[in-house]
Amino acid sequence: MKITKVTSHVLQYDMPELLGYSQQYYDKRTAHLVEVETDEGITGWGECFGPGNVAIANKAIVERVIQPLVLGENPLNRDVLWHKVYNLLRDHGQKGMPMQSLSGVDIALWDIAGKVAGLPLHMMIGGKHRDDIPVYGYGMMLRPEPVYELAKRFEDEAASIKGMGFAATKMKIGLGPKDDVKLAEAVRRGVGDEFPFMADANHCYTTSDAFFVGHALEELDAYWFEEPIAPEDLDGYRELRAGLKVNISGGEAEFNRWGWRNLLEARALSIAQPEVCALGGISEYLRVLALCHAHFTPVINHVWGSAIAVATNMHLLAAMPPMPGGLFPWEPMLEFDTTDNKFRDELLTEPLDIQGQVKKNNGRVTIPGGAGNGVEPDRDFIKRYTIN
Ligand SMILES: [Mg+2]
Structure with missing residues:
Protein backbone atom coordinates (compact mmCIF):
# COMPACT_ATOMS: atom_id res chain seq x y z
CA MET A 1 0.00 0.00 0.00
CA LEU A 119 -11.56 -1.11 13.49
CA PRO A 120 -12.70 2.22 14.95
CA LEU A 121 -9.94 4.53 16.13
CA HIS A 122 -10.62 3.85 19.82
CA MET A 123 -10.09 0.11 19.19
CA MET A 124 -6.81 0.86 17.36
CA ILE A 125 -5.66 2.65 20.53
CA GLY A 126 -6.68 -0.10 22.92
CA GLY A 127 -10.43 0.01 23.44
CA LYS A 128 -13.16 2.07 25.07
CA HIS A 129 -12.96 2.90 28.78
CA ARG A 130 -16.45 4.44 28.50
CA ASP A 131 -19.36 4.04 26.06
CA ASP A 132 -20.44 7.65 26.24
CA ILE A 133 -18.98 10.93 27.41
CA PRO A 134 -20.40 14.10 28.96
CA VAL A 135 -20.29 17.21 26.77
CA TYR A 136 -19.75 20.79 27.82
CA GLY A 137 -21.15 23.52 25.61
CA TYR A 138 -19.09 26.63 25.19
CA GLY A 139 -20.46 29.93 23.99
CA MET A 140 -20.53 33.38 25.57
CA MET A 141 -18.08 34.75 23.00
CA LEU A 142 -17.07 38.41 23.25
CA ARG A 143 -18.85 40.98 21.10
CA PRO A 144 -18.03 44.64 20.49
CA GLU A 145 -20.74 46.03 22.78
CA PRO A 146 -20.85 47.71 26.22
CA VAL A 147 -20.15 45.46 29.19
CA TYR A 148 -23.66 45.77 30.68
CA GLU A 149 -25.19 44.58 27.39
CA LEU A 150 -22.68 41.77 27.08
CA ALA A 151 -23.32 40.70 30.69
CA LYS A 152 -27.07 40.49 30.03
CA ARG A 153 -26.40 38.52 26.85
CA PHE A 154 -24.03 36.13 28.71
CA GLU A 155 -26.60 35.56 31.46
CA ASP A 156 -29.26 34.59 28.89
CA GLU A 157 -26.87 32.52 26.76
CA ALA A 158 -25.55 30.60 29.79
CA ALA A 159 -29.12 29.74 30.81
CA SER A 160 -29.87 28.68 27.24
CA ILE A 161 -26.80 26.37 27.01
CA LYS A 162 -27.78 24.79 30.33
CA GLY A 163 -31.31 24.38 28.92
CA MET A 164 -29.93 22.51 25.89
CA GLY A 165 -28.83 19.74 28.27
CA PHE A 166 -25.05 20.21 28.32
CA ALA A 167 -23.17 18.94 31.37
CA ALA A 168 -21.33 22.25 31.89
CA THR A 169 -20.63 25.49 30.07
CA LYS A 170 -17.68 27.73 29.26
CA MET A 171 -17.45 31.48 28.69
CA LYS A 172 -14.87 33.80 27.16
CA ILE A 173 -13.37 36.64 29.18
CA GLY A 174 -10.93 39.31 28.06
CA LEU A 175 -12.41 42.80 28.52
CA GLY A 176 -10.10 43.52 31.47
CA PRO A 177 -10.16 42.20 35.05
CA LYS A 178 -13.05 44.23 36.51
CA ASP A 179 -15.41 43.86 33.54
CA ASP A 180 -14.52 40.18 33.26
CA VAL A 181 -15.64 39.60 36.84
CA LYS A 182 -19.00 41.23 35.91
CA LEU A 183 -19.30 38.80 32.98
CA ALA A 184 -18.50 35.79 35.18
CA GLU A 185 -21.08 36.94 37.77
CA ALA A 186 -23.65 37.17 34.96
CA VAL A 187 -22.90 33.60 33.83
CA ARG A 188 -23.26 32.31 37.41
CA ARG A 189 -26.64 34.09 37.66
CA GLY A 190 -27.63 32.54 34.32
CA VAL A 191 -26.88 28.93 35.28
CA GLY A 192 -27.79 29.04 38.99
CA ASP A 193 -25.72 27.88 41.96
CA GLU A 194 -24.89 24.24 41.19
CA PHE A 195 -24.16 24.07 37.45
CA PRO A 196 -20.45 23.93 36.52
CA PHE A 197 -19.04 26.77 34.42
CA MET A 198 -15.53 27.57 33.22
CA ALA A 199 -13.85 30.79 32.05
CA ASP A 200 -11.34 31.04 29.18
CA ALA A 201 -9.02 34.06 29.06
CA ASN A 202 -7.00 32.98 26.00
CA HIS A 203 -3.84 34.21 27.79
CA CYS A 204 -4.70 37.92 28.02
CA TYR A 205 -3.70 38.70 31.63
CA THR A 206 -0.61 39.61 33.58
CA THR A 207 -0.08 37.32 36.57
CA SER A 208 -1.38 39.93 39.05
CA ASP A 209 -4.55 40.53 37.00
CA ALA A 210 -4.99 36.77 36.75
CA PHE A 211 -4.89 36.56 40.56
CA PHE A 212 -7.59 39.25 40.78
CA VAL A 213 -9.89 37.41 38.33
CA GLY A 214 -8.96 34.00 39.75
CA HIS A 215 -10.04 35.00 43.27
CA ALA A 216 -13.40 36.17 41.87
CA LEU A 217 -13.79 32.87 39.98
CA GLU A 218 -13.13 31.01 43.23
CA GLU A 219 -15.89 32.99 44.94
CA LEU A 220 -18.22 32.08 42.06
CA ASP A 221 -17.19 28.40 42.32
CA ALA A 222 -15.98 28.19 38.69
CA TYR A 223 -14.63 24.76 37.71
CA TRP A 224 -11.58 25.98 35.82
CA PHE A 225 -9.74 29.14 34.75
CA GLU A 226 -8.36 28.49 31.24
CA GLU A 227 -5.16 30.00 29.82
CA PRO A 228 -5.06 32.90 32.29
CA ILE A 229 -1.59 34.04 31.18
CA ALA A 230 0.81 33.60 28.26
CA PRO A 231 1.67 29.95 27.60
CA GLU A 232 5.40 30.75 27.74
CA ASP A 233 5.12 31.99 31.35
CA LEU A 234 5.61 28.70 33.21
CA ASP A 235 6.67 30.47 36.44
CA GLY A 236 3.45 32.50 36.34
CA TYR A 237 1.37 29.36 35.90
CA ARG A 238 3.10 27.69 38.83
CA GLU A 239 2.43 30.74 41.06
CA LEU A 240 -1.24 30.86 40.04
CA ARG A 241 -1.70 27.16 40.71
CA ALA A 242 -0.09 27.46 44.12
CA GLY A 243 -2.04 30.61 45.05
CA LEU A 244 -5.55 29.91 43.73
CA LYS A 245 -8.08 27.24 44.63
CA VAL A 246 -9.77 27.28 41.20
CA ASN A 247 -8.33 24.73 38.73
CA ILE A 248 -5.84 26.23 36.27
CA SER A 249 -6.16 24.71 32.80
CA GLY A 250 -4.29 25.20 29.54
CA GLY A 251 -2.05 23.60 26.95
CA GLU A 252 -3.90 24.21 23.68
CA ALA A 253 -0.92 26.32 22.55
CA GLU A 254 1.69 23.69 23.47
CA PHE A 255 3.17 21.17 21.06
CA ASN A 256 4.66 17.69 21.08
CA ARG A 257 6.16 15.63 23.91
CA TRP A 258 9.08 18.00 24.51
CA GLY A 259 6.92 21.10 24.91
CA TRP A 260 4.50 19.19 27.15
CA ARG A 261 7.34 17.78 29.25
CA ASN A 262 8.34 21.34 30.23
CA LEU A 263 4.75 22.34 31.00
CA LEU A 264 4.16 19.28 33.17
CA GLU A 265 7.50 19.37 34.97
CA ALA A 266 6.75 23.02 35.86
CA ARG A 267 3.56 21.79 37.61
CA ALA A 268 1.82 24.50 35.57
CA LEU A 269 -1.62 22.91 35.12
CA SER A 270 -4.39 21.41 37.25
CA ILE A 271 -6.10 20.21 34.03
CA ALA A 272 -4.27 19.62 30.73
CA GLN A 273 -5.98 20.52 27.44
CA PRO A 274 -3.95 19.02 24.56
CA GLU A 275 -5.13 19.87 21.02
CA VAL A 276 -4.68 16.78 18.80
CA CYS A 277 -5.01 18.79 15.56
CA ALA A 278 -2.09 21.02 16.61
CA LEU A 279 0.34 19.21 18.91
CA GLY A 280 1.40 16.56 16.38
CA GLY A 281 -1.65 14.38 15.65
CA ILE A 282 -2.82 11.17 17.29
CA SER A 283 0.64 9.56 17.40
CA GLU A 284 1.97 12.45 19.48
CA TYR A 285 -1.25 12.98 21.47
CA LEU A 286 -0.92 9.45 22.87
CA ARG A 287 2.63 10.22 24.05
CA VAL A 288 1.49 13.54 25.56
CA LEU A 289 -1.42 11.79 27.30
CA ALA A 290 1.02 9.28 28.81
CA LEU A 291 3.20 12.16 30.01
CA CYS A 292 0.18 13.93 31.57
CA HIS A 293 -0.79 10.75 33.40
CA ALA A 294 2.84 10.19 34.44
CA HIS A 295 2.52 13.59 36.18
CA PHE A 296 -0.97 12.72 37.53
CA THR A 297 -2.46 15.62 35.59
CA PRO A 298 -6.03 14.93 34.38
CA VAL A 299 -6.76 15.62 30.70
CA ILE A 300 -9.74 17.26 28.98
CA ASN A 301 -8.95 17.60 25.28
CA HIS A 302 -9.14 20.97 23.61
CA VAL A 303 -11.56 20.60 20.67
CA TRP A 304 -11.96 23.08 17.84
CA GLY A 305 -12.87 22.81 14.18
CA SER A 306 -14.94 20.56 11.96
CA ALA A 307 -16.73 17.25 12.49
CA ILE A 308 -13.45 15.45 11.69
CA ALA A 309 -11.81 17.01 14.76
CA VAL A 310 -14.88 16.35 16.90
CA ALA A 311 -15.10 12.68 15.86
CA THR A 312 -11.35 12.15 16.39
CA ASN A 313 -11.63 13.60 19.89
CA MET A 314 -14.64 11.43 20.73
CA HIS A 315 -12.53 8.32 20.04
CA LEU A 316 -9.59 9.71 22.02
CA LEU A 317 -11.78 10.56 25.02
CA ALA A 318 -13.37 7.10 24.93
CA ALA A 319 -9.91 5.49 24.87
CA MET A 320 -8.48 7.65 27.68
CA PRO A 321 -7.65 5.49 30.73
CA PRO A 322 -9.21 6.56 34.04
CA MET A 323 -6.64 8.38 36.15
CA PRO A 324 -6.36 7.45 38.97
CA GLY A 325 -9.54 5.35 38.62
CA GLY A 326 -12.17 4.27 41.11
CA LEU A 327 -15.75 3.22 41.50
CA PHE A 328 -16.84 6.75 40.56
CA PRO A 329 -13.83 7.90 38.55
CA TRP A 330 -13.00 11.42 37.45
CA GLU A 331 -14.26 11.74 33.88
CA PRO A 332 -13.12 13.76 30.87
CA MET A 333 -15.65 15.84 28.89
CA LEU A 334 -16.04 16.62 25.19
CA GLU A 335 -15.69 20.32 24.38
CA PHE A 336 -18.42 21.54 22.04
CA ASP A 337 -18.77 24.99 20.49
CA THR A 338 -22.43 26.07 20.52
CA THR A 339 -21.88 28.99 18.09
CA ASP A 340 -22.55 28.78 14.34
CA ASN A 341 -20.36 26.10 12.69
CA LYS A 342 -21.47 24.55 9.37
CA PHE A 343 -18.20 22.60 9.16
CA ARG A 344 -19.19 20.62 12.19
CA ASP A 345 -22.94 20.36 11.60
CA GLU A 346 -23.14 19.87 7.81
CA LEU A 347 -19.80 18.36 6.66
CA LEU A 348 -20.65 14.68 7.12
CA THR A 349 -22.86 12.41 5.05
CA GLU A 350 -24.20 11.22 8.44
CA PRO A 351 -23.96 14.05 10.99
CA LEU A 352 -22.78 13.33 14.55
CA ASP A 353 -25.80 15.25 15.92
CA ILE A 354 -24.04 16.13 19.17
CA GLN A 355 -26.73 18.60 20.22
CA GLY A 356 -29.54 16.11 19.58
CA GLN A 357 -27.75 13.43 21.59
CA VAL A 358 -26.98 15.84 24.44
CA LYS A 359 -30.65 16.78 24.68
CA LYS A 360 -31.83 13.17 24.66
CA ASN A 361 -29.07 11.51 26.70
CA ASN A 362 -28.64 13.74 29.75
CA GLY A 363 -25.69 15.73 28.34
CA ARG A 364 -23.80 12.72 26.95
CA VAL A 365 -22.81 11.43 23.48
CA THR A 366 -21.97 7.93 22.26
CA ILE A 367 -18.75 7.13 20.39
CA PRO A 368 -18.81 6.62 16.59
CA GLY A 369 -18.54 2.91 15.75
CA GLY A 370 -17.34 2.81 12.11
CA ALA A 371 -13.79 1.99 11.00
CA GLY A 372 -11.13 4.69 11.45
CA ASN A 373 -12.62 8.03 12.51
CA GLY A 374 -16.00 6.50 11.70
CA VAL A 375 -17.21 9.51 9.73
CA GLU A 376 -17.46 10.34 6.01
CA PRO A 377 -17.20 13.90 4.68
CA ASP A 378 -19.58 14.99 1.91
CA ARG A 379 -17.48 15.91 -1.14
CA ASP A 380 -20.09 18.27 -2.60
CA PHE A 381 -20.13 20.18 0.67
CA ILE A 382 -16.32 20.39 0.63
CA LYS A 383 -16.36 21.73 -2.97
CA ARG A 384 -18.96 24.35 -2.09
CA TYR A 385 -16.88 25.89 0.73
CA THR A 386 -13.31 25.39 -0.54
CA ILE A 387 -11.40 28.65 -0.95
CA ASN A 388 -7.99 27.38 -2.11
MG1 LIG B 1 -9.20 27.91 25.17
Missing part, protein backbone atom coordinates in the same frame (compact mmCIF):
# COMPACT_ATOMS: atom_id res chain seq x y z
CA LYS A 2 1.36 3.40 -1.00
CA ILE A 3 0.42 7.03 -0.42
CA THR A 4 -0.45 8.58 -3.81
CA LYS A 5 -1.66 12.07 -2.89
CA VAL A 6 -2.01 14.46 0.06
CA THR A 7 -4.54 17.27 -0.35
CA SER A 8 -5.44 20.16 1.92
CA HIS A 9 -9.00 21.43 1.69
CA VAL A 10 -9.33 24.88 3.26
CA LEU A 11 -13.01 25.69 3.79
CA GLN A 12 -14.43 29.05 4.78
CA TYR A 13 -17.72 30.95 5.13
CA ASP A 14 -18.90 34.30 6.49
CA MET A 15 -20.29 33.98 10.02
CA PRO A 16 -23.79 35.34 10.66
CA GLU A 17 -22.37 37.60 13.41
CA LEU A 18 -19.06 38.99 14.65
CA LEU A 19 -17.65 36.92 17.53
CA GLY A 20 -14.55 37.31 19.61
CA TYR A 21 -12.17 36.10 22.28
CA SER A 22 -9.57 38.06 24.20
CA GLN A 23 -7.22 38.40 21.20
CA GLN A 24 -9.53 39.40 18.31
CA TYR A 25 -13.01 39.57 16.79
CA TYR A 26 -13.61 37.40 13.73
CA ASP A 27 -16.31 37.14 11.06
CA LYS A 28 -15.20 34.07 9.09
CA ARG A 29 -15.21 30.38 10.04
CA THR A 30 -12.36 28.32 8.56
CA ALA A 31 -11.60 24.60 8.59
CA HIS A 32 -8.52 22.83 7.20
CA LEU A 33 -9.16 19.20 6.24
CA VAL A 34 -6.39 16.88 5.06
CA GLU A 35 -7.13 14.02 2.66
CA VAL A 36 -4.54 11.26 2.16
CA GLU A 37 -5.16 8.96 -0.83
CA THR A 38 -3.62 5.52 -1.44
CA ASP A 39 -3.13 3.17 -4.38
CA GLU A 40 -5.65 0.74 -2.84
CA GLY A 41 -8.59 3.12 -2.90
CA ILE A 42 -8.59 3.73 0.87
CA THR A 43 -8.66 7.41 1.81
CA GLY A 44 -7.93 8.93 5.21
CA TRP A 45 -9.18 12.23 6.61
CA GLY A 46 -7.48 14.47 9.13
CA GLU A 47 -7.67 18.06 10.28
CA CYS A 48 -5.17 20.82 11.10
CA PHE A 49 -5.84 23.40 13.80
CA GLY A 50 -5.46 26.97 12.58
CA PRO A 51 -7.99 29.58 11.43
CA GLY A 52 -8.02 32.03 8.52
CA ASN A 53 -4.72 32.81 6.82
CA VAL A 54 -2.91 30.34 9.09
CA ALA A 55 -4.87 27.55 7.37
CA ILE A 56 -3.85 28.86 3.95
CA ALA A 57 -0.17 28.89 4.97
CA ASN A 58 -0.51 25.42 6.56
CA LYS A 59 -1.93 24.10 3.28
CA ALA A 60 1.40 24.96 1.64
CA ILE A 61 3.29 23.11 4.41
CA VAL A 62 1.05 20.04 4.04
CA GLU A 63 1.16 19.89 0.24
CA ARG A 64 4.60 21.27 -0.58
CA VAL A 65 6.74 20.32 2.41
CA ILE A 66 5.19 17.18 3.96
CA GLN A 67 3.64 15.57 0.86
CA PRO A 68 6.99 15.03 -0.93
CA LEU A 69 8.34 13.32 2.21
CA VAL A 70 5.51 10.75 2.37
CA LEU A 71 4.52 10.10 -1.27
CA GLY A 72 5.10 6.45 -2.21
CA GLU A 73 5.48 5.43 1.45
CA ASN A 74 3.30 2.85 3.19
CA PRO A 75 0.63 4.83 5.13
CA LEU A 76 0.57 2.15 7.85
CA ASN A 77 4.11 3.20 8.84
CA ARG A 78 2.55 6.22 10.52
CA ASP A 79 5.03 6.49 13.40
CA VAL A 80 7.98 6.09 11.03
CA LEU A 81 6.55 8.82 8.80
CA TRP A 82 5.86 11.06 11.83
CA HIS A 83 9.52 10.91 12.83
CA LYS A 84 10.78 11.28 9.25
CA VAL A 85 8.78 14.52 8.86
CA TYR A 86 9.47 15.83 12.38
CA ASN A 87 13.21 15.18 12.23
CA LEU A 88 13.51 16.93 8.85
CA LEU A 89 11.40 19.91 10.02
CA ARG A 90 13.03 20.16 13.46
CA ASP A 91 15.30 23.02 12.33
CA HIS A 92 12.30 24.94 11.01
CA GLY A 93 9.55 24.52 13.55
CA GLN A 94 9.33 22.38 16.67
CA LYS A 95 6.12 24.24 17.54
CA GLY A 96 3.37 26.09 15.70
CA MET A 97 2.41 25.74 12.07
CA PRO A 98 4.70 22.85 11.01
CA MET A 99 3.29 20.80 13.92
CA GLN A 100 -0.30 21.79 13.07
CA SER A 101 0.35 20.64 9.50
CA LEU A 102 1.90 17.34 10.56
CA SER A 103 -1.09 16.78 12.88
CA GLY A 104 -3.61 16.75 10.02
CA VAL A 105 -1.52 14.24 8.02
CA ASP A 106 -0.99 11.96 11.04
CA ILE A 107 -4.72 11.92 11.88
CA ALA A 108 -5.48 10.93 8.26
CA LEU A 109 -2.92 8.08 8.48
CA TRP A 110 -4.65 6.76 11.63
CA ASP A 111 -7.97 6.91 9.75
CA ILE A 112 -6.41 4.80 6.96
CA ALA A 113 -4.98 2.31 9.49
CA GLY A 114 -8.41 1.91 11.12
CA LYS A 115 -10.07 1.38 7.75
CA VAL A 116 -7.45 -1.25 6.77
CA ALA A 117 -7.95 -3.08 10.08
CA GLY A 118 -11.73 -2.62 9.99
